[in-house]
Amino acid sequence: MPRGHKEPHRLESVNWLRAAVLGANDGIVSTASLVAGVASAHTAHGSVVLTAIAGMVAGAMSMATGEYVSVSSQRDTEKAALVQEQAELDADFSREHQELTAIYVRRGLDMPLARQVAEKLMEHDALGAHARDELGISGINSARPLQAALASACSFATGAALPVFVAALAPEPVLLPSIAVSALVSLAALGGLAARAGGAKVGPGVIRVVFWSSLAMGASSGVGVLFGAVA
Template structure:
């Protein structure tokens, strides 16, 4: 009689990247759009080149810190909610494991298993890791999707700074007399590259992602340029 040896088959899934990918793409996208929009608005108001550079640098630092703080607070709130749910589930497993086993069985029945098989699966999984089974199948909490505040904050700050550095570099290197078209054109190009990269990593359609980020980035810069020109003309 042949013995069966189970060998784990390692696989890489795109959902494993979703936590840091979301924060990184959001940060870089916001860094490019907000800094380029600041530059475009100030330049449209006929500010000096030195003031434009200062505005871009201030936008980079302030934006990176704001992104880090905001992402940390929001993701930490999610982590607190997950922790509270897990503590409640742990208490319920301790006080009434039979009801929790029936609850898990009902979940598997709704997913298509026959009752007898669902009950056996629930029993075996709870014997192996009861809290893990309920966290995954009842609460929807898993290692890949769980909240990581510090990771999200660092990814957001770093990616924002990287994104904001691109229009800042253009401001410092482009000719002053043609600064606006340089900033707008390069910002759209950077946004398109970012959209393509995010789509490739996440497995999404590249053209749709590129078009979406390029359109909204152009829209934001256009609104800001209009506001800068309006207030600059009135000054």
């Protein structure tokens, strides 16, 4: 007798991986650019390290705050949609059954089977069926503000830790090249990882992240040189 099995779909884990990689990218780029700008202004080494730590903390908190507010708004929208859907079910159950049936017909089922599927699912969990198939809300993609905020803060801080450590350990004469090289190598690796996780070509992903990150650090260095000279 054949044994049942569950195919290992990894869509949810891939999405989390890509989000974590993007957060780490932000941490590396923003903190390395900040360090490059301050160091280019010939600031004392201790002040550069302090700036890097402050940038890491501020960036992580900013990411957490922004993600919490954004996902909370999404959650409120989902809750309002579910309340409205429940009211529609209470007001006209048969009409909602027809609506769900029409959804399944558009997805390829013939009318008798679509009607039967809609009936069985609504007998089991009418609101859940409409939330999933009409509104696109499910347990996998429903909004979780605290989880999203914590994940964003941790991924940003993880990425930002690299330029912080380099700023603390690298001798002052080679601080700028050390920051640039370590940041770009790490970003190239993360860009390749993000591309592979999404099933895209690795080369273009690496080139994009390295190019734009180099531009960001170069612009920050230019600001540091300009204002350092003025000071």
